[in-house]
Structure formats: C-alpha cells, structure tokens
Amino acid sequence: MKEWWGRMFTLFVVAALGPAVVAWAEYADVTINTRSEAEGVAPVIYPHWFHRIRFQCSVCHVDLDIKMGAGTTGITMEKLIDGQYCGACHNGNIAWSIDNCDLCHSGRPGLETGIKGGHETMGPGLY
C-alpha cells in the first residue's frame, strides 16, 4: 500500500514538473553562431514562425537571396547595414532597425549553428 502511494507520488511529480524541465525550440528556429561569439556577441536566433506569418518564403529565399541552409549565406553585420539580407527589412522602415542588437543576438552561449525544433527537424537532413 505504501509502495502504491509512493508510485502515485512519483507519477504526480513527473506530471507536474515534466513540462518545466523539458525545453525545446519552436519548430524551424534557426541558430547562427558562425561568427557571433567569436566577435563577442550572443548567437543569433531566427524564428521562421514569426516571419512566415508576415512574409512568403520567396521574399527572403529568392528576392533577398538568403540560402536555405543555416549559416551558409555568409551574412555579416556590414552587409546588413548595407541593406542586404535581413537589412532589407530591419532598417527602421519595414521592421525595427538593426541597432536593436539584443533582439537577434539573444541566444545562449555556445549555441551551434543549425535548424532546431524537436525530433522532427533532427533527422539525417543536411541542416
């Protein structure tokens, strides 16, 4: 009997605390740390979900020439300030301007470049 209560208690603790300990990124979040930390800023997190609510895929991947493949486009701050890539929107006109460093450079230290979001993005894919 005591054993049974013990088991139920364990189950209850798992039920209550489980979601709090489990952490995973939103599907298709991209992390970029090809240069960030080496240059002394936090890694970049790019949320696909946020952007696809507002823009079609081809705006970035065709018109702005951002390659499909995390970290393969060769984005630098110089190019963004020059109005390329993210800088085509993040210029204070269409979206907030590029001097809001933290809004992109918001990743935990040591993040690897890649596409995240649970087991469904973790197949043998190239990303």
Place this chain on the structure above:
Amino acid sequence: MTRIRAVIFSIVLTALASAVLASGKWQPLKDDGLHDPSNPAIDVLQEPGEALSVLVPDGAGNMVDWVQSLQQGLITPRPGLEGDSEPEIRDTTVLMKNTYPMFYVRFPHKPHTQWMSCTTCHDRIFLPQVDANPINMGRILEGKDCGLCHGAVSFPLTECNRCHNTDPANLAMEDAVAGEGVQ
C-alpha cells in the same frame, strides 16, 4: 478503498496526459533552450504561443496548419517587401507514381504557390517538366528536393500520408496518364 485508488489513479493519469500534451505545444522563449533568459530581449520578443494559438491547430511541426491558416485568411503573408506584388497562383497537381509500396504522391501546386513564387523551385530545385526530376526519399531525407523545406521549416517528414495521399486503386480517370501533370 479500491475506488479511491482508482479515482486518484485516473486523476494522476489525466494530469500526466495533459502535461505531455501541453508540453508538446509552444514553449515560452525563456524555456526553449535557445534563448538566453537573462537577455533583455526576452520581454520584447513575441511569444510563439501568442501568435500560433490563434491559427488552425495541427499535430506536427509548429502545431499549426500553415496552409489552412493562410487559406482561411487568418494570416496574409506578403509576397514582396513592399506588399504591392501579386502572387502567381497555379492550380495544377502533379501525380508521382513511382512510390511503391506507398500511395502515389499528388503534389498540389496551389498551396505551394500561395506560399512562394515559381522561381523558388523552378528551375533551381525542380525542372518544370514531367519525369525530369529524380526525386526519392533518400534524397529528401538528405535535405534535397522536397526535403529542402519539408523536415526543416514546412511540415515534417513524419507526416508520410500528407504527400503519399493517393490510393492507386482509387485513381480518378484523368490520372490514368502516367506521371502527367493533371489540371
């Protein structure tokens, strides 16, 4: 006593099940394992749950049906930076029959053209020509062809039946032509 135990057991089980389901939804940014909780941006950035909970629910990926959300007008992603260009919608489907033992694949152009311009795929990923594209699951799992988007951003490769959607035994008359793009 047995009844009490049964009641408690079902309560705990329900709590466990709902916890599992809830944790499958959208994590707050500070808990997602990517964002640095001490970054001041955490309080400024939009939470995924806020944006996604109002869209059409789904069981995979972002847990929303992006195509349905767009087609129902819940979101209107702009086709250009300034929002003045018109998307070119194509309504044809392409039937791919070399899929044994799975169902045939019927590729619908419409939802794809609602999300992106023709040039996104043609010609740099797919030639716009029947039988010209040697697509297979191996390549897709490597992130090529359909796998360039599906399994990375658009619905994941765990959703076999969404592409393998056409039973060869129940083919419509117009599908009889092998590999033909069907109007």
